[in-house]
Amino acid sequence: MPRRTLLLLTAALLAATLTGCADRTSASPEAVPGTDTGTGATPGTAQHVSDDPEQTLHLAEQLLIKSCMEKRGYEYWVEKRPAADGAARFPYVVDDPAWAARHGYGTDLYRARQQEALRDPNQRYFRSMPADRAPALVSALNGPEPKGLSARLPNGIQVTHSDQGCAAEAERTLYKDLPAWFRATRVTDSLGGMRVGLVLADKRYKAAVAPWARCMKAKGQPYPSPAEARAAATRPDRPWPHTKEVRLASAEADCARAGDLAAVAKSLDTEYRTELRRRYPGPTADLDRLKREALPRARAIVTRGR
Structure with missing residues (x-):
């Protein structure tokens, strides 16, 4: 999941709770208002600035959202950056035998996140609110309606979002040019999906899949492509035992390493990443x-804790 998505997703998940749905990142069930469950620090106090710029930008955004929500009379707990799931970590083929041996295709991690979502303090706070106050909380976080920000994606779809609410206010404070930030993040997010599609459709990738499939068949796993292997093991209506999933993913990783599929996928990913940046130079x-200019501001926000 991209960095920006988390703070917007929070509001969507809060709204989803109205129908009994929840899917958020981890937090302690004993969390209390004003406690940062994701970083181990209390907002308003000096905090360690990470060496990872993305982590610093994320934390600064979260602290700004928290401060904004508290000014509006609500509680808000800093959300951790989401870890990449199996599909995001290995979009073409699982090629890490050690990871496959632990997680298979990552359904164990997905189930753990679902369980953690039940303990998420932002979700619990939302569920504790009277029904007539819940929509106001969502509006305070994500704006009253999806107007004010707009971007047209490379596939022609136009996406919009509110330029109000604490999420937008935090991004405006951090990145200054909120419309440019909105367009850049939405377009570059969509380019990631385009890149994966281009790699999977490339004849060089398909050629590398053929020996991989032969290797898999020799291991008793007759799947013609990594996508079909993953799909078989991760059907939500027909969950596999973890050991069976691990066995298939481990075979996939071994065959990816034994042939050239992993190397071909990596090379093509780099090639198409460069091509898409050249085709869409403005947003990238x-x-x-915007990230480079925001980083000093983010460090200052994290250092003072708000």
Whole structure:
């Protein structure tokens, strides 16, 4: 999941709770208002600035959201950055035998996140609110309606979002040019999906899949492609035992390493990443610039804790 998505997803998940749904990141069930469950620090106090710029930007955004929500009379707990799941970590083929031996395709991690979501303090806080106050909380976080920000994606779809609410206020404070930030993040997010599609459709990738499939068949796993192997093991309506999932994913990783599929996928991913940046130079350059310019502000926010 991209960095920006988490803070917007929070509001969507809060709204989803109205129908009994929840799916958030981990937090302690004993969390109390004002406690940061994701970083071990209390907002308003000096905090360690991570060496990872993305972590620093994320934490700064979260602290700004928390401060904004508290000014509006609500509680808010800092959310951790989501870890990449199996599909995001291995979009073409599982090629890490050690990871496969522990997690298979990552359904164990997905189930753990679902359990953690039940303990998420932001979700619990939302569920504790009277029904007539819940919509106001969502509006305070994510804005009253999806108007004010707009971006047209490379596939022609136009996406919109509110330029109000604490999420937008935090991004405006951190990145300054909120419309440019919105366009850059939405377009570059969509380019990631385009890149994966281009790699999977490339004849060089398909050629590398053929020996991989032969290797898999020799191991008793007759799947013609990594996508079909993953799909078989991760059907939500027909969950596999963890040991069976691990066995298939481990075979996939071994065969990816034994042949050249892993190397071909990595090379093509790099090639298409470069090509898409060349085809869409504006959004990618804007994103890089906005992050670079925001980083000193983010460090200052994290250092003072708000």
